[in-house]
Amino acid sequence: MKVKLAKTAGFCMGVRRAMEMVLAEANKGKGELFTFGPLIHNTQVIDLLASKGVVSIQEPQDRKSGRIVIRAHGIPPEKRKELKNTGMTIIDATCPRVVRVQAIIRYNSRKGKTTIIVGDKKHAEVIGLMGFAEGPLYVIQSKSDVAALPPIDHAFVVAQTTQNEENYREVVDALKNRFSDILVFNTICGATRHRQKEVRSLTKQVDAMVVVGGRHSSNTRRLVEISQESGLPTFHVETERDLKKSDFQGMQNVGLTAGASTPNWMIKNVFRRLEGIRGRRETSLVRWVRRAFKFVVLSNLFVASAVFCLAYAVSILLEKETELIFPLLASLYVYAMHTLNRFLDKGAGIYNDPDRAAFLKRNRYLLILTAVIAIVLALVLSYTIGRTTFYALTALCILGIIYSIPLVPEVIQHKFRYSKIKDIPGSRSLSEALAWVAVIVVLPLFGMDRIVWSSTLIAMLVVFKLSYTRSALFDIFQAQGDLIVGIETLPITLGEKRTIHILKIVLLTTAAILIGGPLLELSSAFSYFLLVSGLALYFCLIVYETRWLYTGITLEALVEGSFFPAGILALVWQAF
Numbered sequence: 001m002k003v004k005l006a007k008t009a010g011f012c013m014g015v016r017r018a019m020e021m022v023l024a025e026a027n028k029g030k031g032e033l034f035t036f037g038p039l040i041h042n043t044q045v046i047d048l049l050a051s052k053g054v055v056s057i058q059e060p061q062d063r064k065s066g067r068i069v070i071r072a073h074g075i076p077p078e079k080r081k082e083l084k085n086t087g088m089t090i091i092d093a094t095c096p097r098v099v100r101v102q103a104i105i106r107y108n109s110r111k112g113k114t115t116i117i118v119g120d121k122k123h124a125e126v127i128g129l130m131g132f133a134e135g136p137l138y139v140i141q142s143k144s145d146v147a148a149l150p151p152i153d154h155a156f157v158v159a160q161t162t163q164n165e166e167n168y169r170e171v172v173d174a175l176k177n178r179f180s181d182i183l184v185f186n187t188i189c190g191a192t193r194h195r196q197k198e199v200r201s202l203t204k205q206v207d208a209m210v211v212v213g214g215r216h217s218s219n220t221r222r223l224v225e226i227s228q229e230s231g232l233p234t235f236h237v238e239t240e241r242d243l244k245k246s247d248f249q250g251m252q253n254v255g256l257t258a259g260a261s262t263p264n265w266m267i268k269n270v271f272r273r274l275e276g277i278r279g280r281r282e283t284s285l286v287r288w289v290r291r292a293f294k295f296v297v298l299s300n301l302f303v304a305s306a307v308f309c310l311a312y313a314v315s316i317l318l319e320k321e322t323e324l325i326f327p328l329l330a331s332l333y334v335y336a337m338h339t340l341n342r343f344l345d346k347g348a349g350i351y352n353d354p355d356r357a358a359f360l361k362r363n364r365y366l367l368i369l370t371a372v373i374a375i376v377l378a379l380v381l382s383y384t385i386g387r388t389t390f391y392a393l394t395a396l397c398i399l400g401i402i403y404s405i406p407l408v409p410e411v412i413q414h415k416f417r418y419s420k421i422k423d424i425p426g427s428r429s430l431s432e433a434l435a436w437v438a439v440i441v442v443l444p445l446f447g448m449d450r451i452v453w454s455s456t457l458i459a460m461l462v463v464f465k466l467s468y469t470r471s472a473l474f475d476i477f478q479a480q481g482d483l484i485v486g487i488e489t490l491p492i493t494l495g496e497k498r499t500i501h502i503l504k505i506v507l508l509t510t511a512a513i514l515i516g517g518p519l520l521e522l523s524s525a526f527s528y529f530l531l532v533s534g535l536a537l538y539f540c541l542i543v544y545e546t547r548w549l550y551t552g553i554t555l556e557a558l559v560e561g562s563f564f565p566a567g568i569l570a571l572v573w574q575a576f
Ligand code: SF4
Pocket: 012, 013, 014, 015, 072, 073, 095, 096, 097, 098, 161, 162, 189, 190, 191, 192, 260
């Protein structure tokens, strides 16, 4: 079945920020860590945090130490004072957009105006907001509540950030009709507004809507209501296990969205389950092609082919007689190392890419066996080239495997901050990029009669920059899972925005090298052709940034596919 995934599905900025703050604190492991109330309304996330030692408490009681996180909804000022007096360290994860509403309430109520909040008075955010009103205060939910309000001279109205837009508009209209002097603030969060707008538009394009999120999450429930109002069959699920195949019988397209407190991995699980249901017009051929494509990408055959193409193109840049044996060696090596390292993964895979994690589990024997065969084949081939190539490749294989293996005995691991190379912050992208340079550029140098150093240096820089960008892009896609298991990558240290900015600079400097090389007669004109891979990666960055595609198999294939044009152009170059 075709699944249309809402671009706005999943964590909003405030929830993501709060999650990142809690996980960063949990990964520090310095004493007890609490959240003041459940961090978000999502049972699975709460369970996950509990497994990392994060405990949700409703009251500080007689606690005198430890760290306590104020969740994105915020708390009333008196509660904050109470927490401060306990001696606990406060980590404030109140969403900046909620802070703005709190400030509006404090400022206007101090000026003597009556506060009217449109929202659910039992909701944590509203409870927090109420604490900022310094004067008369009313919390109402719908336009029917307006008539029950007493006469008010000067008032102002704000909305709970996750309010339904239409409901708020109706309430405001009713308030304006009743009170002549009322100041209106539209405090509905943009993230909520866009999410609701997208659901309205999706309902016009699909046969049914699925909304993923906690049963207690008010913003998720509102998405369900909006979809139901359109008359479309709507299913509110917490996990993929709540989906019933029979509900989607005879349907062709289904829309999928998720509340602001739903993590990516849960959305992906539901997406995968829905995709697996046979659509009305889906032929066996289409199903087969889709499965084959998925197999090729998930099994690493796709990245191995991409490396083949890049290595083939680079061999022209190296001004080397093009032999297929080196691209083949590079591709066998990358296939084997990527596959084996997936199995040595720390566990982030389940959160980053549940689809791949399930695929790996299902096909583990086949994949491990083919990876071992690939290493043996690569070593045999390298031996036929020469002993130096063989020794170099053997060393690379050993390095590739020990990357994920503890180098320190388990009993003394606690004495060291890092026990594996993989645990060193930022090592994943760097190691992958260096390994690609080694197999694509350095390995073919052994046995070359004449090395053109200028073009070799250009090839090294270009391969490093392109593969580093590729790898860092995957780090961005996997940030949520990496943060959960405590892997420190560039996007986790610097943040997504800054990482994307850095990657754009990396690609622009790659373009400068590729253009400057032939102009300064440092490399052949084939250099220009490699620009296509840089451009393709830049395009992937834009696609991700603008959320044209959600992180998943298609975006992954698009990133890996960036190297295919270089191989095709190399073939064309050779032909003429
Ligand atoms: Fe902040 Fe908006 Fe998310 Fe609420 S919905 S936490 S206001 S970003």
